[in-house]
């Protein structure tokens with residue numbers, strides 16, 4: 001790391017918030033996914049102006065940079081691919097305004113997702129997108145990944161709840177995209193930015209739409225002895241024109257891990273569980289709840305339970321939200337996939353997933369947003385065991401291939417990042433990709449902002465993560481620490 | 486350098502990051518290396534054979550050891566165990582920053598000399614006892630210029646604590662029908678500064694049908710030692726307690742300090758490598774119960790309003806996160822006649838005491854405390870209840886100025902059974 005550049009960064013953000021020693025920056029070499037790579041330095045600016053100054057300093061020295069929120073991302077988006085510094089939004093964590101009459105919130109990007117709803121709660125409002133990682137992930141990361149959540153089935157994912165974004169562009173200018181109202185004239189630039197995975201600039205403020213907290217919620221737990229029966233119930237519920245607030249499914253393996261974590265009293269011998277929230281006005285809700293319960297029974301549910309009170313409901317959802325992390329209870333490592341398929345293909349797709357597990361000799365747990373056909377197969381492996389990580393990647397690639405073959409997509413909400421960039425050609429033609437590249441170039445012509453992400457490198461799907469993982473981190477760490485390795 | 490023996494729970498962290506916001510130091514500093522995930526990564530490097538340098542040591546010691554991250558972690562990472570291991574390796578093979586030079590001296594004095602010895606500990610506690618009887622001297626000392634750590638030590642030393650009358654009988658009989666025979670763990674700080682709580686616990690247990698023995702030969706549990714990376718003396722202290730309590734032949738070992746209880750419940754793991762002690766340690770751990778846990782389990786009859794009206798409860802980290810006990814103390818408080826129980830916002834966040842942390846990291850400890858005080862003010866109570874001496878010493882000096890009292894839950898239970906019977910000896 002060039003000393004003068006380090007000094008320039010320190011001059012902008014202060015010594016404490018410009019990290020250059022290996023011991024400090026190692027903690028930024030990972031996110032929640034499987035890739036690992038060390039940045040050259042980490043800076044934590046305290047204002048939009050400081051972000052802009054850091055970006056300009058990077059431009060002057062032709063340095064690349066990676067925006068980072070909480071680092072809960074699952075596709076390596078927030079880690080440096082190649083030589084780059086990380087710009088963390090951890091200190092940009094203020095809720096600037098809750099405007100209850102207009103139902104909007106103005107927040108900084110490092111604000112934690114759950115804190116927005118907590119601040120809006122006294123006004124009877126909430127911020128709807130609720131990724132399972134909501135207790136830790138940031139609004140900036142949510143915007144970059146266009147994150148979904150358990151309650152996005154009825155209300156839409158992040159893009160439906162963000163009105164305006166203030167950004168620092170890859171050359172250090174400060175711009176507003178969108179505004180405080182739903183429709184701003186001209187191009188929907190906020191819409192372009194949402195889901196861009198940190199490749200079009202750094203969000204430094206956001207205007208979020210808040211929604212009224214529903215008058216009542218009822219939570220149902222459908223217990224099934226076969227996954228086919230459970231998926232049939234999902235299709236039947238939606239087919240009946242009912243739009244639940246949330247409609248989630250877990251298979252037996254996932255249930256056993258979750259139960260070990262939260263002890264919500266889930267039946268670990270069931271083949272599949274459906275977790276369903278019915279929300280709305282008190283009047284008429286009972287009818288919908290009864291209808292959903294009888295659909296489940298008609299499709300073969302062994303039992304349908306209805307949560308009796310708030311704490312019981314919270315416990316059920318806590319279980320679902322902890323599902324990924326809870327894999328740590330049954331396996332040293334896991335590799336989560338994020339495919340989307342048309343709902344009607346769910347039963348067939350689940351068989352494809354099981355086949356991938358058998359082929360590569362690995363266990364695969366399934367949790368998914370059944371309502372919108374967004375699967376999260378969790379491939380369990382042990383990186384200490386020779387070859388298991390490679391097999392996990394191969395199983396993941398097979399699953400993605402199957403998603404595309406079934407008319408779906410390779411990512412629902414976790415993004416492409418580093419991990420899936422070489423799988424993009426499964427879904428897009430070279431023409432599609434070059435069209436996307438033209439959009440990126442309009443914002444980020446020198447690929448200085450989050451370089452190397454999203455676009456394929458020419459390797460095979462499932463190979464890139466391995467390359468990122470094997471050795472690079474330790475080699476660079478050793479080099480930085482000046483020790484032999 | 487060879488890799489040290491692998492600690493329990495290594496490799497269970499998936500780096501998901503869900504623990505970050507639970508961590509007081511991450512919320513304050515916003516640096517990943519000072520988040521639970523960052524610290525796990527440091528410990529894993531140490532476990533893999535990397536020699537801990539001063540920066541790694543600093544991150545491990547900046548941790549409050551509150552274990553809130555364990556509650557937040559869906560993977561069940563036993564953070565407390567990993568931290569103890571990491572600090573032990575720091576002390577065994579690592580280096581410290583020059584500014585921390587005093588730590589090793591302090592550490593070897595406190596953890597290798599004072600805590601293992603009842604006599605030396607008693608002598609060290611004398612100044613604190615003296616100060617309480619000489620408020621003018623305490624005021625005078627407070628006016629001297631000194632470091633913030635020393636200032637805090639003095640503030641804690643000069644506050645009023647329920648020291649009791651110093652009469653804790655070795656055997657006391659159950660009142661009424663005998664339901665159980667239990668042994669009381671008296672502790673070191675509890676014994677020296679909170680004897681009144683131990684005495685209250687004996688009264689409550691007797692009135693609830695328990696024969697109570699306070700075995701001689703028991704002493705400090707050794708929790709502070711392992712938290713500071715000291716193991717040799719800690720093992721000896723554990724063995725001594727196991728032997729002392731085996732002689733007592735009781736069904737349960739009741740402890741009224743959450744920090745001690747959490748550690749005593751882990752004796753099994755601590756001594757699992759010693760064939761002569763492994764099973765006995767596991768038996769000891771299996772019998773250990775927190776006082777609130779035990780009283781809630783056996784049921785107590787509380788008919789009298791205690792000397793507190795509007796009461797809240799501050800979760801001790803080592804009760805809520807360490808032992809997963811949250812409901813028992815609340816249930817006891819809710820059942821007291823004439824008491825209005827109010828929930829404290831973020832009650833299970835650390836108060837900043839964290840063993841010796843308030844002395845070694847006074848600035849961070851103070852910020853954590855300030856946040857807690859603001860929430861206590863919000864609750865508008867006359868009494869804050871605790872289950873751990875560290876929390877008591879941390880909260881009392883600041884709350885005394887605001888006219889809010891700090892009481893152990895057991896003290897109020899005692900009053901609710903015996904009506905302000907403080908000072909009454911059976």
Ligand SMILES: Cc1cc2nc3c(=O)[nH]c(=O)nc-3n(C[C@H](O)[C@H](O)[C@H](O)COP(=O)(O)OP(=O)(O)OC[C@H]3O[C@@H](n4cnc5c(N)ncnc54)[C@H](O)[C@@H]3O)c2cc1C
Nearest residue numbers: 069070071072073077132138140141142144147148198203
């Ligand atoms: C246990 C677990 C459960 C999860 N559940 C869900 C779920 O239910 N739904 C879901 O959608 N995701 C889920 N995720 C994935 C992850 O939490 C989301 O992608 C989240 O939005 C990432 O936020 P973050 O703050 O951690 O971002 P990071 O991981 O730090 O970054 C993610 C991406 O955002 C970019 N970025 C971050 N901040 C900014 C900014 N200010 N400006 C521009 N770019 C920025 C980064 O460059 C990176 O590309 C889960 C993850 C875990 C570990």
Ligand code: SF4
Nearest residue numbers: 508548549551552554
């Ligand atoms: S024990 Fe407390 S201070 Fe230490 S890492 Fe965990 S949450 Fe943070």
Ligand code: SF4
Nearest residue numbers: 498499501502504558
């Ligand atoms: S300690 Fe637990 S919550 Fe924290 S990163 Fe590791 S697995 Fe996730």
